[in-house]
Amino acid sequence: MKKRTMFVQVAFYLPDIVFLYMLYLSYKKNIPLNDFVFLVGLIVCAVIKIFLHFSGFYYFFVRRVHNLSKNIQNLKQGKFVLPDIEFFGGGYLSDIHNEIVDLGKHLLKMTNSQKDEIDKYREVYNNIIYSSNSYFLVVNAQYEVLFVNKTFCSEFEFSQQALSGKKIKEVFLGQNEVLWNSIESVKKSGSEIILQKITLFANCRSRVFDIKISRVVVQGESQIVMVMENITDRIRKEYQISLINQITESIQRDEEIDRILFSILTAVTSGSGLGFNRAMLFTYNEELGEISGKMAVGPDSFEEAIQIWGAVQNENVDMVTRVSSYKVTSGIRGGRFYSDVVSSRFPVSSGNILVKCMTELHPKHVYDSWNDPEVDAEFRKFIDVREFVAVPLVAGNKALGVIVADNRFNNTPISRENIELLSIFAMQAAFSMESFTHLSSLKEQMEKIKSRQSAIVESEKMAAVGRIAAHIAHEIRNPLATMGLYAKRILQTIAKGQKNIDSIKHGADVIKLEVERLEKILSNVMDFTRLDTYIKEYHSINDVAEDTYNLLKNLFQERKITADIHLAEDLPLVKSDFNQLKQVMLNLIQNAMDASGENGLVQIETGLKDSKVYFAVKDTGKGISPENIPKLFEPFFTTKTNGVGLGLAVCKKIITDHGGEILARNKEYGGAEFIVEFPVT
DSSP states (O other), X not given: OHHXXXXXXXXXXXXXXXXXXXXXXXXXXXXXXXXXXXXXXXXXXXXXXXXXXXXXXXXXXXXXXXXXXXXXHHHHTTOOOOOOOOOTTOOHHHHHHHHHHHHHHHHHHHHXXXXXXXXXXXXXXXXXXXXXXXXXXXXXXXXXXXXXXXXXXHHHTOOHHHHTTOBHHHXXXXXOXXXXXXXXXXXXXXXXXXXXXXXXXXXXXEEEEEEEEEEEEETTEEEEEEEXXXXXXXXXXXXXXXXXXXXXXXXXXXXXXXXXXXXXXXXXXXXXXXXXXXXXXXXEETTTTEEEEEEEEOOSSHHHHHHHHHHHHHHOOOXXXXXXXXXXXXXXXXXXHHHHHHTOEEEGGGOOHHHHHHHHTXXXXXXXXXXXXXXOHHHHHHHOOSOEEEEEEESSSXXXXXXXXXXXXTOOOOOHHHHHHXXXXXXXXXXXXXXXXXXXXXXXXXXXXXXXHHHXXXXXXXXXXXXXXXXXXXXXXXXXXXXXXXHXXXXXXXXXXXXXXXXXXXXXXXXXXXHHHHXXXXXXXXXXXXXXXXXXXXXXXXXXXXXXXXXHHHHHHHTTOEEEEEOOSSXXXXXXXXXXXXXXXXXXXXXXXXXXXXXXXXXXXXXXXXXXXXXXEEOOSSOOOTTTGGGTTSTTOOOSTTOOSOHHHHHHHHHHHTTOEEEEEEOTTSSEEEEEEEXXX
């Protein structure tokens, strides 16, 4: 730049120098210059100087303005490092330029300072995200992984490089339709979604998460951010407690030992509980001297394991419900594994790991079955897994069998906590097996007792039938004898040709009365033995009492018996059969009239006491003998000379069918009272 400036300044004075040099030559060499040549030289010098003057103006002014404008544009674009343009002669443009350069330097300093701060914050944020206990996963619009933090990679043993660019469905295996649909919904709507208790399977590991899914837009492109909180331990503890409770309930209410053992193995391999992939139960047969497989729960392959785990999550069915549909066949998932276990036999003499577990009455945790000397070749080939645990089934310091569990498909290490919980389930299994062993013999004894009991009941039934038949026969015999006697007299009178109409009429009247008596006896028996169909509606006890009294009003007058009625107001309605209650009240009032006799008093009362509606019928008779009160409502018990003994029994049956109670007692000042109570609905 300085060279250009110097060149322009020299060129500006060059015409003057050339013109002076020509004058010098003219003077020194004696070369005459006429006026024309002198004038032309002056004009040429003037033109050259004018040209150079305007060229310099362009360079020193227009160029300065151009460069100044360019620096301003650089500032607008955030380019704070400005070219250093030299301005000769100072002036207003030079001051502006210097201020712009100073401003650029100041902004550059501020930018560098802010950039350092931003880098620090970025480093802090990255450290927080990378080291956070929460799991971060970011995918693009094509569902390809853009970012995962260290916590996620550490949990599932992935490297960040291995996950970068991978499809999310390739990361999480299984049928996670809820997750896929939620991600798709967030991508379209932009509204965040929170999922709870979602089980994810990745790299042969299963974990339970609460997941928050949201969308962000970066440089015009949508990205899906998943923030996941691992709640596996909490869910596992809750599920373990739930399983233990469910197993306990199943044991208490179930009578089939295979169903209970299956429920225990299901609990061992169920969801987030103990989380074992497979569980096998072996029992000890002392007579045969061998340990044999009895039951097994678990998939045949890794693909079946994924299907089972996903089905457990999606169905959300409790363990006891699944066990209620207990069925094991070779056609279902895990059928081949089940068949292999139940067909296995291990002689006690072999001294393998199962025998040692039962002998020592202590769990055996095998970390490396390929090299463990306690695992013989036969069982190693059978189990075909590196790590497993065997827990004895102990009852009364005696081993009944062994439960073996492993994680063949997800290779999750077996922890001490898993073994302790497995021991609890093994204890429940042993208790059930021991209980059912005793229960079998108890059932045999119970069957014998039942057979004897049935014989006793049948005997009692026959005796009761005999008593009833004897009573009915006794009740029928007298009327029949009377009827037969008077029928013979009538026939004799007719045979003798006697026309004693009064004698014949008297005999016919007696026969008629006895027939009515027989009909009443049979009617009472039928009322007591038949199964009534009640038409229950809400009725007032007062209405029943008034209707019954109106029916018997004339009878009260004929027998010269006073009726005293006290009906309480605003009584709750009773759900009942009106006619059946009327029959009860009719029977009780007629009995009271019989007991009171001529000029007696019958009291009818209704009321509410202790949340029960009641009606009472009282008489002024001799009362009830204390020894007879417990027998009053027994069939065929009566103190009347011509009674059948079924009236009060029928009343008690009707009242009991209505959920009520009937009580008989003597009054303090003579006579008896019958109280009927019904609960208020």
